[in-house]
Amino acid sequence: MRKPTSSSRNAIAALVAAAFGLTAGPALAQTTAQSNPSSAPANHRHASKKSVRQLSSQVKEESREMRATTGKLNRATAQLNHATQQMKQARSKEMRVASAEHHVKKGEHVQRTHVRTRMTRPANTTPPPR
Numbered sequence: 001m002r003k004p005t006s007s008s009r010n011a012i013a014a015l016v017a018a019a020f021g022l023t024a025g026p027a028l029a030q031t032t033a034q035s036n037p038s039s040a041p042a043n044h045r046h047a048s049k050k051s052v053r054q055l056s057s058q059v060k061e062e063s064r065e066m067r068a069t070t071g072k073l074n075r076a077t078a079q080l081n082h083a084t085q086q087m088k089q090a091r092s093k094e095m096r097v098a099s100a101e102h103h104v105k106k107g108e109h110v111q112r113t114h115v116r117t118r119m120t121r122p123a124n125t126t127p128p129p130r
Contacts, residue, residue: 017055
């Protein structure tokens with residue numbers, strides 16, 4: 001089997017990094033350090049293990065950050081839902097109070113107009129016809 005060229009190693013490193021959703025920086029740094037033809041196979045394996053460890057630790061760190069961000073987002077969503085529920089309850093209460101006030105005012109208005117019409121009628125002073 002042929003030994004891959006440095007450009008194909010860079011491409012492979014970039015693809016591996018992309019598969020992990022990472023930048024290709026650490027992977028490329030490892031492969032370019034290995035491009036020296038006098039490097040021994042043991043050094044090559046050591047560098048690969050090192051780059052894999054770096055990628056693994058980077059993936060773990062990003063995963064931890066994502067979990068923390070997800071937790072913050074979930075807490076913010078819960079707070080928003082709670083605030084929305086309280087706001088709806090307050091609005092409902094305000095509407096009930098406003099409706100009750102309206103009924104009271106309407107009742108007072110009806111009573112006033114009823115009293116006024118009763119008071120404004122002239123007294124019937126003529127006797128009924130016989």
